[in-house]
Amino acid sequence: MSPAPARACGIDFGTSNSTVGWLRPDAPTLLPLEAGKPTLPSAVFFNADEETTHFGRDALAEYLEGYEGRLMRALKSLLGSSLMEGSTEVGGRALPFRDLLASFIGELKSRAEAQAGRPFEQAVFGRPVHFVDDNETADRRAQDTLEAIARQVGFKEVSFQFEPIGAALHYEAGLDREELVLIADIGGGTADFSLVRLSPERARQVDRREDLLGNAGLHVGGTDFDRALSLECVMPLLGYRGRMKSGVEIPSSLFFQLATWHTINFAYTRQAFADFQHIYRDAATRRELDRLARLIGQREGHWLALQVEQAKIDLSAGDTTLLHLDRLEAGLAHRIDREDFALATRSLVERVAATVGNLLDRTGVAREKVDTLYFTGGASGVPQLRARIAAELPQARSIEGDLFGSIGAGLAVEAARRYG
Structure with a gap:
């Protein structure tokens, strides 16, 4: 009888992308969502x-087609921030950010x-090692908020697992021997690391606490790389670091708003426009x-952010990219090289590398004992970041998992283990 x-x-x-995993016989773990x-x-x-x-790719397509409205991205970044208890204006009405997140998670x-x-009434949600750096109260509040939203949309039982552990469970399913693995999960909003012992035998155990040697994380991810690239290489075209008479x-506040996904709409407020008029004068x-x-x-802030995000992707794969910025000025184009990207970020x-180094030092595990460095999360494809992390473990082999699917698939394994 099949299970x-x-x-x-x-x-x-996720900050940039979301997935849902469900274990069932003879079928892919990740469910198609769009x-x-x-x-x-x-x-x-x-x-x-x-x-x-509209949600997902459809939302981005509607925005880029030129419809009037509000685009919201990097929704997860609101968790643990002071914005979470606030609201944004949609159609002339105030929409609480809690309801915004509930609409997306309900759609998932x-x-x-x-x-x-x-129907699904039970779920294991992934969570970063730290929603908020160096603030346990805010971190706990972020998880509690996410749990409350999950229950609001209809989940009756909700539990959590660290996202890098989810990726570890997915990787472990394909192992034929024991490995000591550093999971590097670098997504849109956070960089999380877990040092864990994995093996086919250990996978059969319910309690894995002894196998987890250490966790570390910080609030740095792909959207931070977008912001740094935007500020250093694109915003000077709009006056950033220019001079007053x-x-x-x-x-600089207006430029920082436009370079950060979840604050772009703040650049369109009356106060922001009044501040800009003063600067212009x-x-x-x-x-x-x-x-x-x-x-x-x-209101082309999100359009520009999408151009910067694509430039990041292009520079992760090649040596140069050309931004076509005709919407800002006829014929305006701007070249960015990978060296520019590396300098901007x-x-x-270095902050991410320091977190990895501190984790290894804290666990007391000799660096040469780590067998594998397992990368997952879209931002782990940034070459200068991957090379710098690998330099901390020069003898470990580097493996690239499913950059966008490893965590959801691993969380499905954990969900089956916890709820049957």
């Missing part, structure tokens, strides 16, 4: 023209149930600020 499908699902609610693909980009678009709500649940042909540098030069005025007036890379 029955699991009762529960595993949910990887257009046959297992990933659903963590994006919501409220179409003001047609008064409709309903799509997974439609594909599975059955007095000689002082132009205030007293700026030493205005050509770059004319581009910024066009960006704000046409150097401090982020």
Whole structure:
């Protein structure tokens, strides 16, 4: 008799992409969520023209087609932040951020149930090692908020597992011998690491606490690399680090808002526009600020952020990329080289590397004893970051997992183990 499908699902609610895993016989673990693909980009678009709500790739397509409305991305970044108890304006009404997250997680649940042909009342959610760095109270509040939202959309039993452990469980399913593995899970919002002993024999054990030698994480991920690349290589085209007539540098808050996914809409408020008018009036030069005025007036902040994100992807695969910025100025194009990308993100890379080094030192495990460095999460493909982490473990072999699916698949294993 073949085993029955699991009762529960595993949910990887990611900063950039989300997946749902469900263990069942002779079928892929990850459920297709959009257009046959297992990933659903963590994006919501409220179409003001047609008064409709769109999710995932559909949300991005609606926005890029030019419909009026509000695009929200990097929703997970709200958890643990002061913004979580606030709201944003949609269609002239205040939409609490809690309800925004509930709409997306509810959509994940309903799509997974439609594909599975059955309801899910139990789920194991992935969570970063730290939602919030160096603040246990805020970190606990972030998990409690996510649990409350999950229950709000219909889950009756909710539990959590660290995302790198989810990836470890997925990797372990393919092992034929014991390995000491450093799981490097670097997603859109966080970089998380787990040092864990894995083997086919250990996989059969229910209690794995002795196999987990240490965890570490920090709030640095792909969106931080986007922001650094934007600020260093793109925002100067809009006036960042320009000068006022007095000689002082132009205030930077507007540029930081536009370079950060979940704060882009703040650049369109009345106060932000009033601040910009003051800057424009007293700026030493205005050509770059004319581009910024066009960006704000046409609400092209998310469009620009998408161009920067694509540049990051291009520079992770090749040596150079060319941004076409005609929406800001006719014929405007800007070349960025991989060296520029590396320089812009150097401090982020070193922060991540320091976290890895501290984890290895804290566990007391000699670096030469680590067999494998397992990369997962979309941002783990950034070459300068991967090389710097690998330098901490020069004798370990580097393995690339399913960058977007390992965690969801591993959480499905954990869900079956916990709930049957």
